[in-house]
Amino acid sequence: MVDIFKTYLDTMARNGLIDSGNALMGLADATLDWNRPDDPACKKLSPLFDHLNINALIFARPAEPYWTIINYLAQVSIGPITPKDCETRTFLHDLPITENLSADTLIPILRHRKSSIVKDHGIVTYGTVSLEQPLVTFSSVCFACFVKFFSDMLAETKSGNMNTVKQGILESVTAMLPPPFEKNPPALSIGPFTFEKEVLQGVCEAGSQVVNLGLVDSSFGNISYRANDILYISQTGSFLDDLSGFIDPVPLDGSSCTGITASSELSAHLEIIKQTGCRAVLHGHPKFSVILSMYCEVECCEHRGNCHRACPHARDACSIPIVSGEVGTGPYGLCRSVPKALKNRPGVIVYGHGVFTSDHTDFNHALYNLIDIERQCRIEYFKKINMMAY
Amino acid sequence: MFGWHGKILRIDLNRQSFEIESADTACCRKFIGGRGLAGYFLKEYITLPYDAPEMPILFFTGPLVATPSPTSGRMTIMSKSPLTDTIGDSSVGGSFGTMLKKTGLDGIIITGRSDLLCGIEIHDASVRLVSAKALAGRKISDLTRILQSKGAIAAIGPAAENGVKYANIIIDGHYAAGRMGLGLNFASKNIKYITVKGTGKTEVADPVALKQAGEDIFRLVSASPALMGDYGISRFGTGALYDLMDARHMMPTLNFKKNRFDHAASLNAPAYRNRFIPKSTGCRGCHIRCKKTASDGRPLPEFETMSHFSALIGNQNMETVMAANHFCNEHGMDTISAASTLACYFELAGKHPASENIIALLSDIVYQRGTGKQLGKGSARLAEDFGFPEASMTVKNLELPAYDPRGAYGMALAYATASRGGCHLRAYPVGHEILRKPVPTNRFTFAGKARIIKLQEDVNAVSDSLTACKFIFFAASVEEYAKVYSAITGLSFSGHELMKAGERICYQERIMNTQNGFTAKDDDLPARFFIPQVNNNDAYQPPAINRTDFLAARAAYYVVRGLDENGMPGREKAQELGL
Ligand code: SF4
Ligand SMILES: [Zn+2]
Numbered sequence: 016m017v018d019i020f021k022t023y024l025d026t027m028a029r030n031g032l033i034d035s036g037n038a039l040m041g042l043a044d045a046t047l048d049w050n051r052p053d054d055p056a057c058k059k060l061s062p063l064f065d066h067l068n069i070n071a072l073i074f075a076r077p078a079e080p081y082w083t084i085i086n087y088l089a090q091v092s093i094g095p096i097t098p099k100d101c102e103t104r105t106f107l108h109d110l111p112i113t114e115n116l117s118a119d120t121l122i123p124i125l126r127h128r129k130s131s132i133v134k135d136h137g138i139v140t141y142g143t144v145s146l147e148q149p150l151v152t153f154s155s156v157c158f159a160c161f162v163k164f165f166s167d168m169l170a171e172t173k174s175g176n177m178n179t180v181k182q183g184i185l186e187s188v189t190a191m192l193p194p195p196f197e198k199n200p201p202a203l204s205i206g207p208f209t210f211e212k213e214v215l216q217g218v219c220e221a222g223s224q225v226v227n228l229g230l231v232d233s234s235f236g237n238i239s240y241r242a243n244d245i246l247y248i249s250q251t252g253s254f255l256d257d258l259s260g261f262i263d264p265v266p267l268d269g270s271s272c273t274g275i276t277a278s279s280e281l282s283a284h285l286e287i288i289k290q291t292g293c294r295a296v297l298h299g300h301p302k303f304s305v306i307l308s309m310y311c312e313v314e315c316c317e318h319r320g321n322c323h324r325a326c327p328h329a330r331d332a333c334s335i336p337i338v339s340g341e342v343g344t345g346p347y348g349l350c351r352s353v354p355k356a357l358k359n360r361p362g363v364i365v366y367g368h369g370v371f372t373s374d375h376t377d378f379n380h381a382l383y384n385l386i387d388i389e390r391q392c393r394i395e396y397f398k399k400i401n402m403m404a405y
Numbered sequence: 406m407f408g409w410h411g412k413i414l415r416i417d418l419n420r421q422s423f424e425i426e427s428a429d430t431a432c433c434r435k436f437i438g439g440r441g442l443a444g445y446f447l448k449e450y451i452t453l454p455y456d457a458p459e460m461p462i463l464f465f466t467g468p469l470v471a472t473p474s475p476t477s478g479r480m481t482i483m484s485k486s487p488l489t490d491t492i493g494d495s496s497v498g499g500s501f502g503t504m505l506k507k508t509g510l511d512g513i514i515i516t517g518r519s520d521l522l523c524g525i526e527i528h529d530a531s532v533r534l535v536s537a538k539a540l541a542g543r544k545i546s547d548l549t550r551i552l553q554s555k556g557a558i559a560a561i562g563p564a565a566e567n568g569v570k571y572a573n574i575i576i577d578g579h580y581a582a583g584r585m586g587l588g589l590n591f592a593s594k595n596i597k598y599i600t601v602k603g604t605g606k607t608e609v610a611d612p613v614a615l616k617q618a619g620e621d622i623f624r625l626v627s628a629s630p631a632l633m634g635d636y637g638i639s640r641f642g643t644g645a646l647y648d649l650m651d652a653r654h655m656m657p658t659l660n661f662k663k664n665r666f667d668h669a670a671s672l673n674a675p676a677y678r679n680r681f682i683p684k685s686t687g688c689r690g691c692h693i694r695c696k697k698t699a700s701d702g703r704p705l706p707e708f709e710t711m712s713h714f715s716a717l718i719g720n721q722n723m724e725t726v727m728a729a730n731h732f733c734n735e736h737g738m739d740t741i742s743a744a745s746t747l748a749c750y751f752e753l754a755g756k757h758p759a760s761e762n763i764i765a766l767l768s769d770i771v772y773q774r775g776t777g778k779q780l781g782k783g784s785a786r787l788a789e790d791f792g793f794p795e796a797s798m799t800v801k802n803l804e805l806p807a808y809d810p811r812g813a814y815g816m817a818l819a820y821a822t823a824s825r826g827g828c829h830l831r832a833y834p835v836g837h838e839i840l841r842k843p844v845p846t847n848r849f850t851f852a853g854k855a856r857i858i859k860l861q862e863d864v865n866a867v868s869d870s871l872t873a874c875k876f877i878f879f880a881a882s883v884e885e886y887a888k889v890y891s892a893i894t895g896l897s898f899s900g901h902e903l904m905k906a907g908e909r910i911c912y913q914e915r916i917m918n919t920q921n922g923f924t925a926k927d928d929d930l931p932a933r934f935f936i937p938q939v940n941n942n943d944a945y946q947p948p949a950i951n952r953t954d955f956l957a958a959r960a961a962y963y964v965v966r967g968l969d970e971n972g973m974p975g976r977e978k979a980q981e982l983g984l
Binding site for chain 2: 019042043044045066067068069070104105106108125126127128129142143144145147148151250251252253265269270271272273274275276277278279281282285341342343344345346348
């Protein structure tokens with residue numbers, strides 16, 4: 016049991032979601048075990064296992080800058096926080112808030128939602144299968160709040176509604192951001208890769224870098240490489256910095272269905288490869304690219320509200336095209352919009368979601384472009400709110 | 406009431422009478438519909454023999470059926486299983502559930518026994534009992550052709566009429582209410598078919614909220630690789646799992662002696678697709694449409710059938726799989742049980758499958774000729790007759806489907822605890838153990854699995870009762886379906902409250918099985934899985950299941966489920982659940 020907790024604690028800390036070791040985790044089978052059985056919160060949260068149909072729970076105060084952001088949003092929000100990014104839209108719906116850390120207040124909320132922000136305390140979230148579910152939800156809440164915070168601040172600035180309190184919060188959060196990206200990313204293996212072993216190594220190496228550089232939320236995102244008429248792609252729900260054993264070989268002639276466990280963006284990857292002829296595809300969720308993608312200056316647009324799936328306008332951020340598209344293969348699937356937009360471009364930003372980049376040889380250029388897009392978007396963001404810091 | 410009609414049709418074949426009974430809201434809330442409500446009405450008769458005239462056969466829809474809810478076209482047929490002696494329910498698609506609901510009924514309860522082979526024809530408020538003498542022995546496609554103007558059809562074929570223990574009821578010509586031998590329940594009442602046609606509407610409390618809730622689910626479905634991905638079941642049918650099961654060393658081969666099949670690559674779903682250029686069809690009210698029909702009109706086999714009629718019996722001929730599937734469907738016989746009984750027979754009789762005529766053997770079963778008589782009793786009774794019960798790969802007499810539990814320990818536990826015998830659908834751990842949804846779990850450990858299996862059994866009891874298709878739960882969860890349920894019924898329900906109903910439904914089924922003498926000794930796997938013996942031509946071999954670990958997980962399951970150490974339900978827990 017102890018080992019299980021450690022794995023998840025390490026993952027959360029490595030991804031900057033919590034300060035090292037700073038989360039309370041409960042896991043129940045016939046009995047309920049806690050990673051810190053002496054923590055007074057255990058007593059408060061144990062009834063959740065009796066009253067909800069769950070087997071795993073995480074309660075933690077997120078690391079900075081998330082915690083300042085989340086607590087601020089919780090203070091100013093009337094009702095649940097309603098971020099508009101793709102992750103929240105698809106999986107979380109909205110983010111409810113409770114006033115105190117008690118089973119009585121949390122149970123009714125968690126009957127309807129996967130998580131609750133507890134004012135001045137942290138985030139409580141659960142799973143029905145494994146600790147990985149609350150980990151993913153925790154990470155999504157942090158990501159969604161980050162994006163919403165900076166989006167709101169941009170909107171307030173543009174509409175002239177900033178005041179000293181908001182400015183103060185914005186400045187203190189900004190001061191806690193990690194430094195902007197260096198222009199030149201670390202060098203990755205040189206392609207083209209032909210042997211399966213090289214491919215798998217190349218994919219694992221690039222995946223780790225994407226995570227190390229903070230270009231995804233909690234290690235998710237996806238990555239693929241085409242060699243010998245096989246697309247090697249990360250599995251759905253795999254951690255990009257731990258891909259060994261979690262890469263699916265998908266034959267391009269469609270002769271096998273083993274790709275059923277591949278990333279939910281498999282269709283987009285296949286189409287990108289088909290339409291651009293490239294070998295390597297990277298997809299991450301860099302935050303400022305996502306924030307700028309959701310900032311639209313078209314006035315009185317009749318399509319507002321539908322921006323995430325069918326925006327008819329040609330938009331860009333820092334000259335990178337922004338397209339609409341939902342996860343997967345639905346009628347508004349991003350597999351329909353991303354590939355053609357990526358042709359002859361360094362990358363594409365998907366509205367409220369993330370960035371795709373590709374390359375003809377290996378992952379070096381794809382990673383460079385992913386970083387560069389985020390670097391430029393971050394500079395552009397602060398330009399837009401008249402802050403020179405970044 | 407919204408969602409439900411609050412009306413159940415009771416048909417007594419002894420007296421040839423029909424009566425409408427009202428179902429009260431409290432009861433509907435408690436048991437939801439489908440499997441839950443059917444179980445509620447079955448309870449008091451469960452200790453009778455399956456063929457006692459008083460033993461009811463129940464058809465139940467749920468509150469979501471015949472509404473715009475995603476995958477709302479399924480329903481439950483239930484009675485006591487002739488094959489397993491447990492409760493015997495089957496969730497089935499096609500259009501029967503939707504049509505039944507459109508007649509203004511939530512369910513039908515049939516008791517008694519007709520003197521002559523009969524058909525029951527329901528058209529809105531009209532119910533007719535007609536002679537089906539002229540249809541005796543007719544195959545499913547004949548019946549479908551003859552009866553098609555009468556609406557949705559539930560019918561049995563010759564397998565049921567001739568007493569095969571794993572005979573199915575077939576809906577609309579090719580949706581099987583399978584696994585439990587329910588066809589025999591039909592035959593025991595002398596029913597050949599039921600047709601139903603309805604034109605009414607199901608009132609929805611809040612159509613706007615339903616649309617919103619439906620859209621949330623559609624979005625999740627679109628994001629699901631297993632459902633809508635390039636290699637998902639929408640495109641390839643459930644056969645999409647075939648490659649994965651082989652790659653994960655979970656393909657039951659030669660009666661579970663091996664778990665990889667040398668010819669898998671040439672018998673996978675893309676191979677069928679290339680050869681038969683199938684069209685997609687599906688249950689009423691479903692946009693996933695996982696059913697595939699070949700250009701010659703024959704249905705493509707489901708994953709289980711594909712796997713068992715190839716790997717399990719050692720057959721490498723695709724046309725034989727197609728023909729066997731078609732034959733079983735035409736004669737109303739369960740494909741999993743038929744294939745597994747053949748595999749057991751080949752092992753017991755030392756036969757080499759390649760030299761056997763599979764279709765001739767299936768025909769012997771249906772028409773009860775020669776060895777077919779023994780084979781028609783199912784593999785457990787067959788192996789017993791041979792004096793070698795270990796050769797039967799069953800749990801509670803139900804032939805195991807196409808997932809080798811040595812490759813997924815949650816599945817091992819789920820087979821053992823499922824209330825209708827060795828069934829994969831009760832907890833369907835394939836979702837997390839293999840398809841990585843909602844998140845992946847370690848398939849080679851029992852740690853944590855007891856509670857996971859219990860919770861998933863509850864979820865699936867909810868989905869079978871709403872009713873919705875279990876496949877959609879690869880993507881959506883009870884959280885989203887609670888919104889659908891609330892919008893339709895106007896009752897405010899959370900996912901966790903629905904789960905409570907799921908727990909109640911599962912516990913009720915435990916109680917019924919206990920009344921028929923089932924105990925912990927029945928919650929067990931065939932001995933083969935605990936003995937190292939698999940011989941693949943492959944460097945990697947999954948080890949045998951550690952029996953001590955298995956028993957510990959089962960004991961943990963009993964704790965979580967609120968049972969005693971012998972798997973028996975208790976009064977206190979029953980009361981807590983309102984039973
Ligand atoms: S997914 Fe398949 S089985 Fe389920 S409702 Fe749709 S067509 Fe029927
Ligand atoms: Zn993404």
